Amino acid sequence: MTTFKSMFFSLILLAISLTGCRTPPPNGITQVATIDALLTGVYDGHMTLADLHKSGDFGIGTFEALDGEMILLEGHFYQIRSDGRVYHPADSIRTPFACVTWFNPHLQKSITAPINFKQLEKQIDSLVPLQNQFCAFTLRGSFSRVRTRSVPAQKKPYPPLVDVTKNQPVFELGAVRGTLIGFRAPAFVKGINVPGYHLHFLADDRSGGGHVLDFEVTDGTLEVDSVNDWLRVYLPPESQSFGQANLTVDRSSELNAVEK
Ligand SMILES: [Zn+2]
Structure with missing residues (x-):
């Protein structure tokens, strides 16, 4: 009787755990608001962040009031503030701009000789030659230098x-192990x-990070996920500032100035 009872409860637990499984994640991008609004x-x-987390386990962005650079890696959020330090932001913090996905890399490449930013772009372009596809990628390894900034x-x-x-703090990280997290x-x-x-x-040791301006990686592993099913943009319905922002002009040169 006891054995029968325990088997019965085991089956119930199995049924609960099976129904609790997430279906295979959709291969799309979710982003909050637009870069021009930012x-x-x-x-x-x-x-x-709690709500953003429902749309992915991987991504980048920023925080309310522009309080630093956001990383979402393996389901964990990190905040690199303007002091260059890495923080664990509360789930209740909000984001004005972020881009996330479920990271399921299907392409992998070993990096065995030093490469820089431009050379990494070429390698990813050769792995995913279709330019109208999004890519999400990580590059884990040893870096001889990484120049980052925060805001x-x-x-x-x-x-x-x-x-x-114009007055952003720039950080020169030398000889560091870590992960690049990015999108094309x-x-x-x-x-x-x-x-x-x-x-x-x-x-890796959470001693620093940020928005990448330049780097050289000496060895590591590149993992790439082409993300091409859909792009979903959250348009904040109640936001006066978003609703009234002037989004009629071409801000390409401003974007180039702030990104590079
Ligand atoms: Zn950035």
Whole structure:
């Protein structure tokens, strides 16, 4: 009787765990608001990290009031503030701009000789030659140098991003192990996301990171996920600042100035 009872409960537990399994994740991009809104100074948080987490385990972005650079890696959020340090942000913090996906890399390549930013772009372009596909990727390994930046939290009235980055703190990390986390976005997302490559970095020992300006990796592993089923953009319905932002002008040169 006892054995029968325990078998019965084991079956119930198995049934519960099976129904609790997530179906295979959809191969798409979810992003919060638009890059041009961020460029104009819309730094109000639109979505909590808890809600953003429902749409992916991998991504990059920033935080309410532009309080640092965001990394979402293996389901964990990291915040690199303007002091260069790595923080664990609360789930209740909101983001004005972020881009996430479920990371399921299907392409892998070993890096055995030193390469820089431009050479990494070429390697990913050769792995995923279709330029109108998004790619999400990581590069884990040993770096001889990584130059990153972060951005300081802003006060209202918020200045445009191009003014903030004129005084951005830049960090020179030398001889560090860590992970590049990035996206390649197609040209057609101009105004919505960052066309081309956008990378953030996180040191293995969590001693630093940020938005990547330049690097050289000496050896490591590149993993790439082409993400091409759909692009979903969250348009904050209640946000006055987003609703009123001037999104009629071409901000390509501003974007180039703040990203590079
Ligand atoms: Zn960035």
